[in-house]
Amino acid sequence: MQYVKLGSTGLDVSRICLGCMTYGVPDRGPHEWTLDEEASRPLIRQALEAGITFFDTANVYSDGTSEEIVGRALRDFARRDEIVLATKVHGRMRPGPNGGGLSRKAIMTEIDHSLRRLGTDYVDLYQIHRWDPHTPIEETMEALHDVVKAGKARYIGASSMYAWQFAKAQYTAQLGGWTRFVSMQNHYNLLYREEEREMLPLCADQRVGVLPWSPLARGRLTRDWGTATGRSTTDEFGSRLYPDSDRVIVEAVSRIAEERGVPRAQVALAWLLHQDTVTAPIVGASKPGHLQDAVAALELRLTDKEIEQLEQPYTPHAVSGH
Ligand SMILES: NC(=O)c1ccc[n+]([C@@H]2O[C@H](COP(=O)([O-])OP(=O)(O)OC[C@H]3O[C@@H](n4cnc5c(N)ncnc54)[C@H](OP(=O)(O)O)[C@@H]3O)[C@@H](O)[C@H]2O)c1
Numbered sequence: 001m002q003y004v005k006l007g008s009t010g011l012d013v014s015r016i017c018l019g020c021m022t023y024g025v026p027d028r029g030p031h032e033w034t035l036d037e038e039a040s041r042p043l044i045r046q047a048l049e050a051g052i053t054f055f056d057t058a059n060v061y062s063d064g065t066s067e068e069i070v071g072r073a074l075r076d077f078a079r080r081d082e083i084v085l086a087t088k089v090h091g092r093m094r095p096g097p098n099g100g101g102l103s104r105k106a107i108m109t110e111i112d113h114s115l116r117r118l119g120t121d122y123v124d125l126y127q128i129h130r131w132d133p134h135t136p137i138e139e140t141m142e143a144l145h146d147v148v149k150a151g152k153a154r155y156i157g158a159s160s161m162y163a164w165q166f167a168k169a170q171y172t173a174q175l176g177g178w179t180r181f182v183s184m185q186n187h188y189n190l191l192y193r194e195e196e197r198e199m200l201p202l203c204a205d206q207r208v209g210v211l212p213w214s215p216l217a218r219g220r221l222t223r224d225w226g227t228a229t230g231r232s233t234t235d236e237f238g239s240r241l242y243p244d245s246d247r248v249i250v251e252a253v254s255r256i257a258e259e260r261g262v263p264r265a266q267v268a269l270a271w272l273l274h275q276d277t278v279t280a281p282i283v284g285a286s287k288p289g290h291l292q293d294a295v296a297a298l299e300l301r302l303t304d305k306e307i308e309q310l311e312q313p314y315t316p317h318a319v320s321g322h
Pocket of ligand 1 (some may be wrong): 018021022057129159160186212213214218219220222229263265282284285289290291294
């Protein structure tokens with residue numbers, strides 16, 4: 001495993017982050033395709049054995065049960081001090097007033113619920129899952145700063161939003177003397193590269209760590225276009241992200257993988273790992289081979305010509321995944 005600093009911080013993270021949206025009670029929340037606790041634990045253990053120390057979950061994943069499963073597994077298999085544990089806040093956890101969003105009340109309530117479910121007294125990275133247009137950013141940034149000062153989070157990060165929103169949040173924090181975000185968790189893979197226009201240059205300039213979500217386009221980059229899996233048939237959010245015109249990129253990945261004699265997932269992840277802006281892709285693993293491919297991708301050096309072949313078919317996409 002390789003380890004790098006997260007953005008401008010002194011925090012070491014493994015170059016592969018394990019996405020824990022895959023682990024959760026299937027009939028809790030909208031992700032029917034998740035693995036239950038018994039099926040999840042061996043994968044979390046395998047990740048640790050491969051040297052992965054960076055784990056990403058969210059309060060909203062499978063109605064809090066992802067945090068519970070991940071928290072128990074990490075308590076059983078890992079040493080807390082060596083692990084970088086990230087979770088998120090914003091999604092709706094309860095119907096009715098104050099059930100979601102980034103108000104001071106929501107943040108203060110949700111960090112305590114997340115810590116209880118994770119079974120720890122702090123998270124390493126507390127991320128806002130989306131922008132909240134209904135709460136002043138001053139209120140959000142001060143509340144996040146107070147979470148850090150209370151010792152409940154070591155660092156704060158953000159996730160999918162427009163670059164102007166992220167820049168506004170960062171300068172608001174600076175003006176208030178509050179903690180700034182150290183990372184951006186955004187939608188970035190060979191099929192969706194809109195982040196290269198504004199967000200990635202902003203992160204590079206400000207030395208913000210970049211943690212791409214769905215680095216394999218939720219599995220689409222790993223198999224022939226249109227091939228269905230248990231997940232793809234019930235992944236409602238994923239079904240809206242990638243148009244049929246993306247098929248040609250999947251075919252380019254397939255050609256290079258065949259020439260190299262490696263699985264397609266390794267080629268698609270290696271491309272992301274070649275991007276200077278990327279700190280650690282957040283991979284989803286539902287089978288042991290998925291983790292093996294993610295780790296192997298760290299060693300796969302693509303040539304300039306291969307990178308060009310992978311990038312050339314891209315056409316601009318409507319902004320999605322915010
Ligand atoms: N911040 C956000 O808004 C946001 C949004 C989405 C995700 N995330 C984070 O990002 C993480 C990863 O998301 P994701 O699961 O969509 O990522 P992904 O890595 O793009 O997709 C994972 C899926 O790809 C397939 N796959 C993975 N490795 C493979 C391999 N080696 N060979 C063949 N197929 C392979 C599997 O599909 P099958 O299971 O169908 O076989 C797996 O479930 C999440 O767990 C979460 O932590 C964050």
